Amino acid sequence: MAVDFYSVFAELQAMGIYEFILPFLLIFAIVFAILERLEIFGKGKKNINLMISIILGLFVIAQPEIVYLINSFLPKVSLFILVILMFLIIAGMFGASTTGWSGGAFAIALVVCVIAIIWALAGGTYLGLPYWLRPDPRDKAWIILIATIVIVVSYIGGGSNKPESGWEKFMKGFKNQP
Amino acid sequence: MADPSPLANAIQFFQNFGLFDVVLPFLLVFTIVFSILEKTMILGATAKESNIPKKNVNSMVAFVIALLTVASNKIVTALQVAIPNIVLLMVVSISFLMLVGTFATTGEFDLKGKHKGYYAGFIAFLLLGVIIIFLYAIKLDSGQSWLEYVYNYIINSWGGSIVSSFVLLAVIVGAIIFITRSKTEDK
Numbered sequence: 289m290a291v292d293f294y295s296v297f298a299e300l301q302a303m304g305i306y307e308f309i310l311p312f313l314l315i316f317a318i319v320f321a322i323l324e325r326l327e328i329f330g331k332g333k334k335n336i337n338l339m340i341s342i343i344l345g346l347f348v349i350a351q352p353e354i355v356y357l358i359n360s361f362l363p364k365v366s367l368f369i370l371v372i373l374m375f376l377i378i379a380g381m382f383g384a385s386t387t388g389w390s391g392g393a394f395a396i397a398l399v400v401c402v403i404a405i406i407w408a409l410a411g412g413t414y415l416g417l418p419y420w421l422r423p424d425p426r427d428k429a430w431i432i433l434i435a436t437i438v439i440v441v442s443y444i445g446g447g448s449n450k451p452e453s454g455w456e457k458f459m460k461g462f463k464n465q466p
Numbered sequence: 467m468a469d470p471s472p473l474a475n476a477i478q479f480f481q482n483f484g485l486f487d488v489v490l491p492f493l494l495v496f497t498i499v500f501s502i503l504e505k506t507m508i509l510g511a512t513a514k515e516s517n518i519p520k521k522n523v524n525s526m527v528a529f530v531i532a533l534l535t536v537a538s539n540k541i542v543t544a545l546q547v548a549i550p551n552i553v554l555l556m557v558v559s560i561s562f563l564m565l566v567g568t569f570a571t572t573g574e575f576d577l578k579g580k581h582k583g584y585y586a587g588f589i590a591f592l593l594l595g596v597i598i599i600f601l602y603a604i605k606l607d608s609g610q611s612w613l614e615y616v617y618n619y620i621i622n623s624w625g626g627s628i629v630s631s632f633v634l635l636a637v638i639v640g641a642i643i644f645i646t647r648s649k650t651e652d653k
Contacts, residue, residue, distance in 0.1 A: 304473030315553055318560060329501040336501045343494045347549045350477065350486045354550040358557055365561040372568045388571040390580070398584060401565040405558060 311355045316345040357409070364408035491542045495535045500528035540605065548603035555595050559588075 300306065323329070323337035348354055376386040389397055423431060470478070480486065503509060503524035512518045535541055567575040578585045601613035623629050 302471055304471030307471065308473040308477060314557070318556060319553070322556070330505045333501060333505075336497055339497045340494065343490050343497070344549060344553055346490055347486065347494075347546065348553050350481065350546075351550040354554050357554060361558070362561070365565065368565060369568060372565065376568070387569065389569040394569065394581065397569045398566060401562055404565060405562050408561070409558065 306359060307352075307355055308349045311358055312345040312349050314358070315348045316341045319344050361408050365404070368404040368408065486546065487542060488536055491545050492532045492536045494545070496528045496532035499531050500524055503527060543605070544600070544603040548599050551599045551603070552596060555592065555599065559592060 320337055320341035323340060324334070327333075329336045348358075380386045504519045504521070507517075507519045509520055509523045509527065512520055563575065563577070566577070577588065598613060601616065602611050604612050606612065606615060620629055
């Protein structure tokens with residue numbers, strides 16, 4: 289019988305590799321790496337760090353909702369990394385710096401990343417907020433009010449004694465600043 | 467409905483066995499308490515001026531604390547709810563750093579050193595996330611979580627004197643911090 293990649297992946301899925309093994313390995317690796325880096329329990333406590341990361345990994349795979357969320361979240365993040373990469377390639381074609389962003393450009397990049405994370409956490413591939421972040425009309429009124437106050441205060445409070453204009457500062461962010 | 471996978475059956479078996487309700491919470495609490503006692507040497511060292519902790523005493527204390535924790539059903543449930551959510555927060559924040567890191571220079575990504583303001587905001591967000599997760603995980607006798615209780619309290623007494631006082635206090639403290647910080651920066 290011919291073996292193809294489709295059947296291999298279907299077999300792995302049927303075995304539960306995607307539901308249990310991969311999430312467990314991911315959580316184990318992340319928690320272990322963080323504990324090793326932080327040295328919360330002291331230097332050279334590999335056995336303790338190992339134990340805690342195994343336990344946390346097992347705790348997570350016992351919750352199917354969390355595993356499902358991680359499994360749907362990570363591919364979307366990967367997709368977005370590809371989108372950013374494509375953008376940087378195109379921006380690089382026009383001479384913009386592709387690394388070491390700062391200032392306004394970095395702030396915009398941060399906002400875009402936050403939006404991407406919220407989108408990745410939402411259920412489907414549509415462009416909407418997760419159900420727990422959907423504002424009702426009263427929330428929207430509050431958001432608009434607070435945003436208006438913040439913008440007005442920052443506009444009045446900043447920039448009067450600075451010779452550099454906002455646009456210049458923003459464009460400066462695209463220049464490489466190691 | 468499709469048959470559950472062999473690994474799903476194994477997890478179900480472990481669940482029925484009590485691995486997630488008894489064994490894992492016990493091991494987690496035991497490991498953490500034991501390692502903290504070993505690190506801090508609160509219960510003393512084997513000899514004066516030696517750096518070898520009293521392993522037997524530490525393990526005994528950790529064992530008892532872990533057993534007491536496992537005996538409390540509410541605490542175990544809170545752990546089972548909170549830990550996966552905290553780990554999810556960890557995965558989300560690492561993904562976020564990965565995304566932001568795309569715009570950084572080659573080398574270790576240093577958010578703390580280069581972007582202190584964003585770093586403070588990120589840490590505040592994570593702290594808030596951890597607090598919310600634990601408030602959600604701990605339940606009252608009525609079955610309502612602490613988070614729901616606090617949220618309902620704030621919503622119901624939004625116009626009341628206590629919440630209004632807190633809002634006013636927050637505004638005053640915020641204004642003081644803003645003004646003080648501006649003065650320091652001007653210097």
